[in-house]
Amino acid sequence: MQRVAWMVGFGLILWGQAHAEPLIMDDEKLFDTLTQQLGAMADANQATDGNTLAKASKDAPTSVGVELPSVLQNADGYTAQVKSVFVIGSVFKCSKCEHWHPAASATAWCLTADGLMVTNHHVFEKAEGAAWGVCGVDGKVYRVLDIVATNAMDDVTVFRVDAKDLIPLTLGNAAEVGDKVSIISHPDHRCFFRSSGEVARYMKSPQRGPQPGSIRMSVTADFAQGSSGGPVFSADGAVVGMVSATQSIYYGPSKPDAKDQGPLQMVIKNCVPLAALRQITTAPATAASPE
Numbered sequence: 001m002q003r004v005a006w007m008v009g010f011g012l013i014l015w016g017q018a019h020a021e022p023l024i025m026d027d028e029k030l031f032d033t034l035t036q037q038l039g040a041m042a043d044a045n046q047a048t049d050g051n052t053l054a055k056a057s058k059d060a061p062t063s064v065g066v067e068l069p070s071v072l073q074n075a076d077g078y079t080a081q082v083k084s085v086f087v088i089g090s091v092f093k094c095s096k097c098e099h100w101h102p103a104a105s106a107t108a109w110c111l112t113a114d115g116l117m118v119t120n121h122h123v124f125e126k127a128e129g130a131a132w133g134v135c136g137v138d139g140k141v142y143r144v145l146d147i148v149a150t151n152a153m154d155d156v157t158v159f160r161v162d163a164k165d166l167i168p169l170t171l172g173n174a175a176e177v178g179d180k181v182s183i184i185s186h187p188d189h190r191c192f193f194r195s196s197g198e199v200a201r202y203m204k205s206p207q208r209g210p211q212p213g214s215i216r217m218s219v220t221a222d223f224a225q226g227s228s229g230g231p232v233f234s235a236d237g238a239v240v241g242m243v244s245a246t247q248s249i250y251y252g253p254s255k256p257d258a259k260d261q262g263p264l265q266m267v268i269k270n271c272v273p274l275a276a277l278r279q280i281t282t283a284p285a286t287a288a289s290p291e
Contacts, residue, residue, distance in 0.1 A: 023082065023137065027191045030087065030135060031102055037141040038091040038131040039100030047131030048144050050090055050124075056147040057124040057157065064149040064158055066112060066281040072170045075237035078184070082137050082192050084110040084169045085184045085231060088119055088144075090129030103129045107185040107230040107243065108159075111281070115163045116148060118277070119229030120244060121155045134161055137192055153214045154276035155244045169231060171281075172238025174274045175199045175217070183221045185230025185243055197221035202273065217241045217273040232271050241271040 041047035074080045089105040108119040117134065124147060132144040142161040150157040175181060182196040197220030205213040223230060223243050232241035246269055252262020 025191050027189050030191050033139050034135040035091055035102045038133045042131040050127035050129040053124045054127040057150050060147045060150045062151050063280045069168050069170050078194050084167045086134035086136050087186050088134045090132045092129045106228040109231040110166045110168045112168050113166050115161045121150050121152050121157045149280050151280050156280045169239045172234050172240050175240040180235045182233045183230050185223050185227035187224035187227045195222040216270040219269050240274045244270050244272050
């Protein structure tokens with residue numbers, strides 16, 4: 001018979017065995033840590049600045065050969081998966097003081113134990129700031145070293161950080177419409193936020209000029225600014241996609257330059273599909289096409 005005990009005065013309910021305490025996120029402390037350590041790296045001339053990364057993003061090959069983990073290591077839900085997801089950000093100095101300030105942030109996730117990570121191409125496309133790095137749920141900060149591969153059309157970038165012995169995520173099988181999925185990301189500085197939903201559809205974006213349209217996977221799991229690059233997990237904990245962008249639907253004038261768009265009806269959540277993640281990590285490397 002299971003041991004059942006209640007200790008209301010201490011806020012404890014014990015069912016059979018004690019459960020681990022939930023992870024409590026201190027968003028302000030995490031961003032303060034990231035800002036202070038990136039600022040210290042910049043002061044010591046040990047950081048990679050945004051202009052360097054933006055240029056590297058244009059010149060990087062479109063794919064890189066990577067030995068991906070074949071054994072799923074993050075199947076135990078949020079507590080395991082969150083260790084492989086990171087806040088990515090940068091710092092800058094304004095003209096009014098000598099302090100380092102945090103810039104816009106996004107999400108990245110670990111691809112290999114020796115420091116390869118994945119995020120969106122648009123995160124580095126117009127990067128600025130004096131120092132870039134990532135911060136894990138444990139508060140450890142690692143500097144961004146360089147861009148390894150990037151694909152603008154698919155909105156995927158593989159980059160390297162100065163770290164070892166990380167816990168990589170595992171790429172799974174393509175998710176089907178209706179499959180349950182979850183996302184861990186950092187919407188508007190709400191760090192390591194998990195949302196859930198399902199795959200809503202796959203679609204091809206319109207062709208723009210000579211560039212062919214790209215494939216996107218739409219999901220009902222929620223995300224917002226700061227979520228860019230967040231991994232999309234299948235029910236068994238494998239990565240099946242990555243956050244990319246949102247499309248808002250309004251009831252009202254359809255012209256893009258209309259001042260009154262009417263009330264917001266719906267927000268479509270579009271993600272990079274698994275196929276694009278596999279392509280940038282396994283296809284033969286080629287030079288990036290000039291823009």
